[in-house]
Amino acid sequence: MKAQLKAILFDLDGVIVDTAKYHYLAWKKLADREGIYFDEKINERLKGVSRMASLEIILERSTRAYSEQEKLEMTEIKNNWYREMIEQLRPDEILPGVIDFLNSLKMNGIKCAICSASKSAAFIIDKLGITQYFDTIVGGQDITKSKPDPEVFLVAAERLNTLPAECVVFEDAYAGIEGAKRAGMKAVGLGDPNILTNADIVCKDMTEITLEKVMKLFQ
Numbered sequence: 001m002k003a004q005l006k007a008i009l010f011d012l013d014g015v016i017v018d019t020a021k022y023h024y025l026a027w028k029k030l031a032d033r034e035g036i037y038f039d040e041k042i043n044e045r046l047k048g049v050s051r052m053a054s055l056e057i058i059l060e061r062s063t064r065a066y067s068e069q070e071k072l073e074m075t076e077i078k079n080n081w082y083r084e085m086i087e088q089l090r091p092d093e094i095l096p097g098v099i100d101f102l103n104s105l106k107m108n109g110i111k112c113a114i115c116s117a118s119k120s121a122a123f124i125i126d127k128l129g130i131t132q133y134f135d136t137i138v139g140g141q142d143i144t145k146s147k148p149d150p151e152v153f154l155v156a157a158e159r160l161n162t163l164p165a166e167c168v169v170f171e172d173a174y175a176g177i178e179g180a181k182r183a184g185m186k187a188v189g190l191g192d193p194n195i196l197t198n199a200d201i202v203c204k205d206m207t208e209i210t211l212e213k214v215m216k217l218f219q
């Protein structure tokens with residue numbers, strides 16, 4: 001029997017809201033304080049990457065070595081600045097098309113999850129006022145391996161009591177789509193089709209997606 005669509009698993013950053021700009025500002029403040037060169041191009045490499053792995057990328061350009069203790073302190077300082085910034089997040093920062101699509105999923109009984117590397121995922125969803133749309137939020141504290149590892153998606157499928165083949169992942173990053181594929185799930189890419197070449201379909205953003213388009217992946 002063919003699998004049916006039961007759940008949609010959403011990446012958070014770049015799919016629901018653009019928190020990457022706040023991560024950038026907080027990392028930039030830290031890099032400037034340490035006298036390390038950091039710009040928006042390097043920041044692209046931090047997307048979807050864990051907090052410590054992000055710091056390691058920034059430290060590639062440092063002229064001195066840092067102890068593990070120093071690195072831990074630096075990630076804490078950055079996270080405090082980042083949390084101060086996202087404390088101000090408001091529902092008007094939800095990306096275009098998201099609310100309409102979530103409403104259509106609710107009306108059709110499709111389960112929804114957030115699958116993010118961020119330990120602040122639940123906090124962000126709460127700030128945006130959309131917690132009620134999600135049956136589960138899998139965040140950085142629930143996983144040990146980052147995308148492209150499939151762990152975050154498999155944890156969500158288990159919590160939702162669905163099979164991987166019944167899930168569709170929405171992602172804006174190549175590594176995230178790779179993780180979805182390794183989990184045995186279908187993937188909708190949001191962004192540039194020349195970059196998201198591993199997705200089943202690619203849309204510019206959520207305004208272009210409908211439940212019918214997602215359903216077609218199961219025909």
Ligand code: BG6
Binds near residue numbers: 046049120121
């Ligand atoms: C991802 C971001 O969603 O979460 C990364 O794309 C970030 O840039 C990662 O490093 C971890 O986030 P946090 O909030 O736990 O530091």
Ligand code: MG
Binds near residue numbers: 011014171173
């Ligand atoms: Mg993303």
